[in-house]
Amino acid sequence: MPTPDELVRDMCRSWSDPDPDRISAFFAEDAVYHNIPMEPLIGRPAIRDFIAGFLTTFDAIDFDIHHQVANGNIVMNTRTDTLRGAGRTTPLPVMGFFEVAGDTITTWHDYFDMATINRAFGLEG
Template identity: 45%
Template sequence: MASNTEIIDGFMAAWNSLDIDAVMAHFTDDASYANVPMGPPHVGKTLIREFIDGFMATTTEINFIVHHQVDDGRGVVMNERTDILQMGEKRIELPVMGVFELVDGKISAWRDYFDMGGFA
């Protein structure tokens, strides 16, 4: 089985490829996903997919660049990264701190922390 770090590396690659099916394959059925400054988490694969579908519909390019990544060896991976997003004519470079909880090789919780000012 792949290490938790390798799983998150694959997850980042799926985002960079804009491959929604590959992104969704990384989640447990009851996973939660929260963009912390944007409100409560989306819980369950159906709601997570609805959110990501909406996000990807407005985004023509994604490049998640991981600068640092740590694995606690017990199912938590954290990464510091820059998310570069092309949304129409707007290019956004957003510093992000991501926290991933994994169970049996899948993401059961994902929280991203960032400053909403990056979207202004």
């Protein structure tokens, strides 16, 4: 069984060649995924559907983890997520918080600037 640190790193790497089923399999059935500027997603099916919807706009995300610390079942990282799609890349500075139980992620909170996402989706000038 992977350590919490390894599990989070593996999940982050999986976004570079994304498959919604493969990515959502990292999460517990009742996991919470919360991009803090947005409403939380609760449950593996909701997380899977969000990922599938996200991939209609972007091809992939490359997670560049700058620092990651783990203490027991808690993992925190700072990273730059580079969103790839429509012939462009959008770097997004992120701080992530994860809780792990066994071999699944039970909680994932990401903190980032929503204005960067809006620009990436063409919602702001």
